Amino acid sequence: MRMLGVTMERVAPGEVELALPFRADLTQQHGFLHAGIVAAVVDSACGYAALSLMEPGVAVLSVEFKVQLLAPATGAWFRARGQVVRAGRTLSVVSGEMRAFGQAPESSGTDEGDVVTLLNGTMMTVRGRPDLAD
Amino acid sequence: MRMLGVTMERVAPGEVELALPFRADLTQQHGFLHAGIVAAVVDSACGYAALSLMEPGVAVLSVEFKVQLLAPATGAWFRARGQVVRAGRTLSVVSGEMRAFGQAPESSGTDEGDVVTLLNGTMMTVRGRPDLAD
Amino acid sequence: MRMLGVTMERVAPGEVELALPFRADLTQQHGFLHAGIVAAVVDSACGYAALSLMEPGVAVLSVEFKVQLLAPATGAWFRARGQVVRAGRTLSVVSGEMRAFGQAPESSGTDEGDVVTLLNGTMMTVRGRPDLAD
């Protein structure tokens, strides 16, 4: 995530927001942010959201996720939000989205942006693996 | 894909293979290749596979995809394969996988690697947009 | 849907709710409503929701959907809600859920029930096929 220039915007129990500036080198051939990069960032937001509800010393792994690409990811910057829909002992159901904003974060004001991607997934709590602990 | 060091290994009608060397800077916190990077590469392989069956002058866009992460993506290098399951006029159903190999490509011989990720998705043919043509 | 005893509770542009009474003959071996039956009903709600935003004379077909089963579907009755997240000319992105209620509909009052299943899918508008028109 560091390589992508992603920063953490907000962390609350079960909800995390990440910000991603537009970068030409992350676009695919059409000038949009690559679908996989979008998936990576929203998946990360969801993983952190799941982790925020787990006990210390555990790790979180993505079991599976589905992304739906509603619109091309074009914009000045992007916000990925991850939320926990249901936290279980072993599995957590998460839901996330990526929104695109036309203006820089400091000028975005009350702009809510446009949803460009939805993600729905399953995260797993990994216990007894201190080497993996997040 | 260039930024990730991905190279095209094989292109056949409806099937594309991409190779990705292991790079420490693409791993997430546990030393595995990040799930989103894996998704990005397999999605690209599937997109190229779909495009290989389309008429010239069109573009391909991912509508949605699901990834299932079977095992941590660790290894010396990775191969992503994308295949077209059904090619329609507007929508194509694609299926892909990522395999991890313990040794460098030139030493991998008959090693078939281990499947670390499955992807199942839907691609759309975009016509009448020469600005997007692949 | 008629065979399942499903009734339409509410239709608004882009949103449909269906009600399903509990029936012992629809349960799987554990006494829960079968996952596939749940999927069928929520998929129907989403299909009707998508259709509610389309022009007359067209048909709607499910391209794909994913269901996540959050909890066993037990209860006195169930409500499936389908919503359109984004309506395109050819494809619509839909999202749905099934909620379980412990008491009969007439006694449920302000009970919001428990979400037992989430569905996220893609619907397609089929034109020029009056034989399929919904």
Added chain:
Amino acid sequence: MRMLGVTMERVAPGEVELALPFRADLTQQHGFLHAGIVAAVVDSACGYAALSLMEPGVAVLSVEFKVQLLAPATGAWFRARGQVVRAGRTLSVVSGEMRAFGQAPESSGTDEGDVVTLLNGTMMTVRGRPDLAD
């Protein structure tokens, strides 16, 4: 499944096939087998396949699945196949399909049918719940 007229055709470790005769009362408004019914039967085949690799006394539950509807489910009968892609202690990755056949089973001979639906899902082993044991 009994209500649907489904019969078990083949059980092998990690693979199960179910047969479903065409029934007019299971079709949706267009005369195709309803997508949810297709999902229900393929999900069942996958659940049985996962169970075939588990130790006695446990139960299997679907965590999530995605279905892709390649073609309308029309035909004289249908075969659902479920396979285990990876069996883990808690989670199993499964993959399934539904094929449609134009002629009755006894006349189908070497006909391989047409794939109408793909399913990719995750099953969970439930231990310590003898009341649920399959």
